[in-house]
Amino acid sequence: MIVPLSIVSLLGLVCLALLASPYPFLAPGAVFGLVGVAVLYRKPMWGLLGIAALVPFEGLFKENAFSGSKFFGLALILILMLQLALHQIPGARLRSNIWRPLIGFMLLYGLSLLLSENMNLSMTHFRELAVGLILFVITLLIGRELNLDLFCRLMTLSVTTTCVLAMFSAKYQDQGRASGLLEDPNVFALLIAFTVPLALLLVVRGPSVLHRLFWGGCFVLLLGGMTKTESRSGLVVLMLSLVIGLYHYRAQLPRIRPRHLGFAMLGLALILPLAIAVMPAGYVARIQSLSILSAGVNAHKDESLGRRASYILVGSQMIRENPILGSGPGTFPLHYAPTGYAKAFSANRKLSDLYRRAHNTYLEIFSEIGVPGGLMFVGMIGLGLYNLLHARRLWLQRRDWAQADLLTHLGMSFLSLALFLMFLSAPNHKLLWIMLALTSVLRYDAEQAAQQEARP
Incomplete structure (x- = not known):
C-alpha cells in the first residue's frame, strides 16, 4: 500500500x-x-x-x-x-514471439529515420507509432486479467453508438458518407468490420432471448452503419469475415431442422429486398463500379480506384529507388505531391489534397521503411494470426468449445483489421497494437491450460 x-x-x-x-x-x-x-x-x-x-x-x-x-x-x-x-x-509477462520481428522492424525503422528525407515528418510519424508500441507493452503486462467478454460488449456498444449518430445525423457524415466521430468514412468502416464478429459472439453466447435480441439489434445497426459509410473495401472485408464465421460453425448445421430452414428463407426473403431498397443509390453504384477492375482501372469511370492505382505506382517507384531503408517514415506525401496524379485527383488543389498518404499501410511501410522493414511488419501480422489459430486448435483439442468460439471471433476481428490495412494508412492504430499483444497472451493461456492437463 x-x-x-x-x-x-x-x-x-x-x-x-x-x-x-x-x-x-x-x-x-x-x-x-x-x-x-x-x-x-x-x-x-x-x-x-x-x-x-x-x-x-x-x-x-x-x-x-x-x-x-x-x-x-x-x-x-x-x-x-x-x-x-x-x-x-512479473516481468516474464513481457515474453512474446512478436518481439523478434518487432525489434527487427524498429531497428530498420530507426535507420530509415536517421536517413530520412524529411526529419520533421519522420519524427511526427515516430511519435504516432510510439503510442501503439506503448499499448503493445501495456497489453502484454495486463492482458491476462483482461475480461474479454466485457471487451466485446464495450466495443460493440461504443461502435454501435457512433453508428446510430452517423446514420441519423448529417453532422457525423462526410459528403453523405457516414464517418461517425472520425474524419474518414473508411476508418469508421474499419471499426465496424472489427466489431461485427464481436457482436455476433455476443448473440451466440446470449444467456437469454432478450440478450440475444439486444445484441442482434446492435449487429443490425452495425450493418446499417457499414452501408452508410459506402465503403467498398469494408463490404469485402466484412463478407469474408462472415464466411469464416460460417465455416467455423459448420458443425452446427446438422442441428438445423427443416422448419428452421423455412424461417431462415422467409427472413432472407424479407430482409434482402428491404436492404436493397434502403441502401443508398451511391453505394450501389460504388459496388457496381468494382466490375470495371476486370478490364483495368479507368480513372474517368471511378476516380477513387484511379487514385488508389496512382498510390501503387508512386509507392512502387519509391521502392525501386530506395529498396533497403526507404525514403524515411512519413515521407510518402512528399513523393506523391509533385506527381501529375496529385494534381489530377485534387478536388480543390489544397495541400491536404496534394500531399496524400498511401491509403495502404503495407505499401506505405515498404516504400517509406524499405523492403526488409516491410517484411518484418508483415511478419508481425502473420505471427499474430498464427497465434490465434494455434490457440484455437489447442482449445478444440480439449473440446472447450466456448474458448474456441472466442478465439474464432477474435481471429475474425484481427483478420478484418489486417485486411483493412490494405486500404488505409494506419500503422499506429490502437486496436492493431492491442490485438497484436493480445494474440500472444491468448496463445500463452491456451498452452498453459494444455500443459496443466497433460500433467499426471
Missing part, C-alpha cells in the same frame, strides 16, 4: 498547488484523477478497456490537449512502472 499512499500524497499536493494557482477550478479534476488512479492501481485492465472503448470517440477530443485516452494511458504507464519496480507484476 506504500505506492497508493505516495500517489495520494502527490495528487494532494497537486490539488493544493491548483488551489493556490490562477486556476483553482481545476482542483476538483485532480480529486477525480486521484480516484481514477486508485481504481486503476487495483484494476489496471479497466484502463485498457477504457482506451479501447474510446477509440470510436477520438474525434470528440481531437482539439483537446488532454483526453480520456491520454489519462488512461499516462496513468497505466505510471502504475505499471511502479508495479514492475515492486515486483507486483
Whole structure:
C-alpha cells in the first residue's frame, strides 16, 4: 500500500498547488484523477478497456490537449512502472514471439529515420507509432486479467453508438458518407468490420432471448452503419469475415431442422429486398463500379480506384529507388505531391489534397521503411494470426468449445483489421497494437491450460 499512499500524497499536493494557482477550478479534476488512479492501481485492465472503448470517440477530443485516452494511458504507464519496480507484476509477462520481428522492424525503422528525407515528418510519424508500441507493452503486462467478454460488449456498444449518430445525423457524415466521430468514412468502416464478429459472439453466447435480441439489434445497426459509410473495401472485408464465421460453425448445421430452414428463407426473403431498397443509390453504384477492375482501372469511370492505382505506382517507384531503408517514415506525401496524379485527383488543389498518404499501410511501410522493414511488419501480422489459430486448435483439442468460439471471433476481428490495412494508412492504430499483444497472451493461456492437463 506504500505506492497508493505516495500517489495520494502527490495528487494532494497537486490539488493544493491548483488551489493556490490562477486556476483553482481545476482542483476538483485532480480529486477525480486521484480516484481514477486508485481504481486503476487495483484494476489496471479497466484502463485498457477504457482506451479501447474510446477509440470510436477520438474525434470528440481531437482539439483537446488532454483526453480520456491520454489519462488512461499516462496513468497505466505510471502504475505499471511502479508495479514492475515492486515486483507486483512479473516481468516474464513481457515474453512474446512478436518481439523478434518487432525489434527487427524498429531497428530498420530507426535507420530509415536517421536517413530520412524529411526529419520533421519522420519524427511526427515516430511519435504516432510510439503510442501503439506503448499499448503493445501495456497489453502484454495486463492482458491476462483482461475480461474479454466485457471487451466485446464495450466495443460493440461504443461502435454501435457512433453508428446510430452517423446514420441519423448529417453532422457525423462526410459528403453523405457516414464517418461517425472520425474524419474518414473508411476508418469508421474499419471499426465496424472489427466489431461485427464481436457482436455476433455476443448473440451466440446470449444467456437469454432478450440478450440475444439486444445484441442482434446492435449487429443490425452495425450493418446499417457499414452501408452508410459506402465503403467498398469494408463490404469485402466484412463478407469474408462472415464466411469464416460460417465455416467455423459448420458443425452446427446438422442441428438445423427443416422448419428452421423455412424461417431462415422467409427472413432472407424479407430482409434482402428491404436492404436493397434502403441502401443508398451511391453505394450501389460504388459496388457496381468494382466490375470495371476486370478490364483495368479507368480513372474517368471511378476516380477513387484511379487514385488508389496512382498510390501503387508512386509507392512502387519509391521502392525501386530506395529498396533497403526507404525514403524515411512519413515521407510518402512528399513523393506523391509533385506527381501529375496529385494534381489530377485534387478536388480543390489544397495541400491536404496534394500531399496524400498511401491509403495502404503495407505499401506505405515498404516504400517509406524499405523492403526488409516491410517484411518484418508483415511478419508481425502473420505471427499474430498464427497465434490465434494455434490457440484455437489447442482449445478444440480439449473440446472447450466456448474458448474456441472466442478465439474464432477474435481471429475474425484481427483478420478484418489486417485486411483493412490494405486500404488505409494506419500503422499506429490502437486496436492493431492491442490485438497484436493480445494474440500472444491468448496463445500463452491456451498452452498453459494444455500443459496443466497433460500433467499426471
